[in-house]
Amino acid sequence: MKKLRPRRSDKEEQNQQEQKETKEISGFRDYPLTVDKILTWASYAFPNNEIVYWPPGGSRASVTFSQFADRVRRVAAALMDLGLRSGKPWEFGSKIAVMEWDTLRYVDLFYAIPSIGSTLFTVNIRLAPHEVMYTMSIAKPDALVINIDDFEPFIKPILDNIKTIKLVIYMSDRSKGPSQDYGIKTVPYEELLKHEPLKEFPEIDERTPATMLFTSGTTGPPKGVYFTHRQLALHASSVTIALSYPPYNIGVKDVSMPLIPLFHVHGWGTPYVVMLSGTRKYVLPGRYDWGHILRLIHDEGVTYTGGVPTILYVLLTHPDSSKYDLRGLRFGNGGSAMPEGLYNAAKARGIIVASGYGMTETAPVLTMAYLRPEYLNWSEDEKKQLVLRTGLPIPLVQLRVVDEQDNDVPMDGKTIGELVVWSPWIAKEYLDDPEKTRNAWRNGWFHTGDVAVWFPDGYIFIVDRLKDVIKSxxxxxxxxxxxxxxxxxxxxxxxxxxxxPHEKWGERPVAIVVPKPGERITEDEIRNYLMQFVGRGEIPKWWLPDKIIIVEAELPKTSTGKIDKKLLRDRFKDEFT
Incomplete structure (x- = not known):
């Protein structure tokens, strides 16, 4: 028998009507978390803060936050007039692929494209050409924005294979135009900047996809993910808060030049974080040239930078490095663990290093090695052990370290498990890959594929990637x-x-070592050095590499500057056969 709802009394009907009228009269307006709100606030709160673009071999250009906001409004209006359309909650509108270095134009697009409801597709220009084409084939962009100084050879192959592209916008630092007619509508970027600016950004749903990007493809073909406005706004806010904690201490006095390419996971959120943190100057170096970057650190007074460990190594070992005083520079490390020897070399130059952790799928930041108040008076050696860890979760991130049954492992700093996470900005899915999506999202937690230990105080340390850990x-x-x-x-x-691969043990460790410039070293010297740590109980003897290979050339790197272990495993796979 159908259960009837009790009839509402006349008084209840009257109260509901009054509430409805109150809502209509109050003029309440919802506030979607969209990236244009970051720009609007920052250009009002810090109108005179500066963005500097100074490419290698070029001249210095500078705009204030207020002038930058005007640029974005002009580009956004021009893109709308070119027919680019807005998406819907969790559904794409126009997808715009961008192939560019770390330029002022690129930062324009980080705001202008999402702010009209379209999706910014940051193309990883360090991928092999066939991988770039593969990501394009999945993304199916509607337009291509490209630096023709360096990437014009890509245009024809892309247009020949990706038939969804109906518009090309070209950019140049050399006032260069296309070398040929590509048979498609082609517009110079400078024309966009001449457009009448938008007075107001259109109101869009905060769940509209704002960005799309792909993993670096170290474990197989690159995987595509996307992020909504809400996810990016919350991520940027959380990173900004965490960066204000020691030893980062980033605030309104700082000059920031992060060395994370903008095509790589939003440059770790930099275009949004510099605005929210009130950084007085944001420096963009264009294409990375390490001598030029060292000069910029000096000439622009850079106080904060960051990137993968390889970048810190290059800054310390570049032939021009000794010319510059790097004392007080803060370096945020991510992408892979900071080797202790590199940390020591940086400390000797007066650089303050602290680590963090994230993934392409997590927008990317999840943890940072900030210091709790009770640790501020610790000795430098004690603090070193903390800042070399993967850290604590940044605000709004929850994490656990679990065994194969998804049960928490002991928080003893020894028991190894997989790191699983939950936060507002983890990608909902992999593009066109429901199987990988299901495998990553299990039991309500995102499984990172990273192996970690959990300390009693809550700090974690990434021991390895599941694909890199050695099973012996x-x-x-x-x-x-x-x-x-x-x-x-x-x-x-x-x-x-x-x-x-090893016939008896399954796998055995092999170390590949590159000496410092001008140094010589032997396998026996490395082995004897490791025995000291065995004697002190820091590692078991059976961990010692069965082979230590000394090479003179630098180790191969991935498209994001990390050491390419997949390539090394392929190269040395027959060492025990």
């Missing part, structure tokens, strides 16, 4: 730990430890 005789060996120890040898410049 049924036990795990941390390549990260071995690399960190070997890196402390005074003659070691770079090091990678990989697992190589």
């Amino acid at each position: 005789g049924g036990e795990w060996i941390s390549s990260v730990k071995l690399e960190s120890i070997i890196s402390t040898h005074p003659a070691v410049g770079e090091v990678a430890v990989i697992g190589v």
Whole structure:
């Protein structure tokens, strides 16, 4: 029998009508979390803060936050007039692929494209050409914005294969135009900047996809993910808060030049974070030239930078490095663990280093090695152990370290498990790959594929990627730990430890070592050095690499500047056969 709802009394009917009228009369207006709100606020609160664009071999250009907001409004209006359309909650509108270095134009687009409801597709220009084409084939962009100084050879192959593209916008630092007619509507970027600016950005739903990007493809073909306005706004706010904690201490007095390419996971959120943090100057170096970057650190007074460990290594070992005083520079490390030897070399130059962690799928930041108040008076050696860890979750992130049954492992700093996370800005899905999506999202938590230990105070340390951890005789060996120890040898410049197939043990560790410039080192010297750590109980003897290979050339890197262990495993896979 159908259960009837009780009839509402006349008084209840009257109250409901009064509430409805109150809502209509009050003029309440919802506030979607969209990236244009970041720009509007920052250009009002810090109108005279500065964005500097100074490419190698070029001249210095500068705009204030207020002038930058005007640029964005002009570009946004022009894109709308070119027919680019808005998306809907969790549904794409126009998708705009961008191939560019770290330029002022690129930062324009980080705001202008999402602010009209379209989606910014940041193309990883360090991928191999066939991988770039692969990502394009999945993304199916409607328009292409491209730096023709360096990437014009890509245009024809892209247009020949990606038939969804109906518009090309070209950019140049050399007042260069296309070398041929591509048979498609082609517009110079400078024309966009001449457009009458938008008075108001259109109101769009905060769940509209704002950006699209792809993983670097170290474990297979690149995987596509996308992020909504709400996700990006919350991520940027949380990172800004965490960066204000020691030892980062980023605020309104700082000059920021992060060395994370803008095509790589939003440059770790930099275009939005610099606005929210009130950074007095944001420096964009164009295409990375390390001598030029060292000069910019000096001439622009850069106080904060960051990137993968390889970038710090290059800054310290570049032939021009000794010309510059780097004392007080703060370096935010991410992408892979900071080797202790590199940390020591940076500290000797007066650089303050602290680590963090994230993934392409997480927009990217999840943790940072900030210091709790009770640790501020610790000795430098004690603090070092904390800032070299992967850190604590930044605001709004929850994490656990779990076993194969998704049960929490003990918080003892020893028991290894997989890191699983939950936060507002984790990608909802992989593009066109429901199987990978299901595998990553299990039991309501995102499984990172990273192996970690959990300390009693809540800090975590990433021991390895699941794909990189060495499985020997049924036990795990941390390549990260071995690399960190070997890196402390005074003659070691770079090091990678990989697992190589072994008939008896399944896998055994092999270390590939690059000496510092002008240094010589032997396998026996490295082995004897490692025995000191065995004697002190820091690593078990069975962890010692079965082979130590000394090479003179620098180690191969991925498109994001990390050591390419996949390539090394392929190269040395027959060492024990």
